[in-house]
Amino acid sequence: MPQATMLSPQQLIDAAKKPELAYNEKNWNAVRDCITTDIVYDEVATGRRVQGVDQVLGVWQGWAKAIPDSRCTFNSAIATGNTVVLELTWKGTHTGPLETPDGTIAPTGKSIELRSCVVCELDGEKTRVQRQYFDMGTLLEQIGVAG
Secondary structure (H helix, E strand, O other): OOOOOOOOHHHHHHHHHHHHHHHHOOOHHHHHHOEEEEEEEEEOOOOEEEEOHHHHHHHHHHHHHHOOOOEEEEEEEEEEOOEEEEEEEEEEEOOOOEEEOOEEEOOOOOEEEEEEEEEEEEEOOEEEEEEEEEOHHHHHHHOOOOO
16 A cells, blocks of 8 residues: 655655656666655556566566667656656667567667656655556657668
């Protein structure tokens, strides 16, 4: 059961940004520190849904392997209750193998710039649910494997 929160909307937004900021630095210990142990990560575009810190880190480390310089910037954010919606842009270069539900895509050396929306449910100052929405077709087009 989530904790009742007395955090301000800005505190909630700051807490929701922490996993992405830690990902930007590829600081997996910092990611662990700002998510619950039973976190649910739902990557809508790929159909991947995993639960637990180790499973989430596995998915995120897979993205970091495929696009080692991947980083997000925040475009906007809104908080209500214990839910925060982040609008962001991911940028990077596809220089490693990208694991997809349909198999592995070899590195293409192409850059991506992809808009995304992340819906976070917080338990206090830790993310317990994160749903990531992005357009997989746009990503595949940008890396040159779809037209």
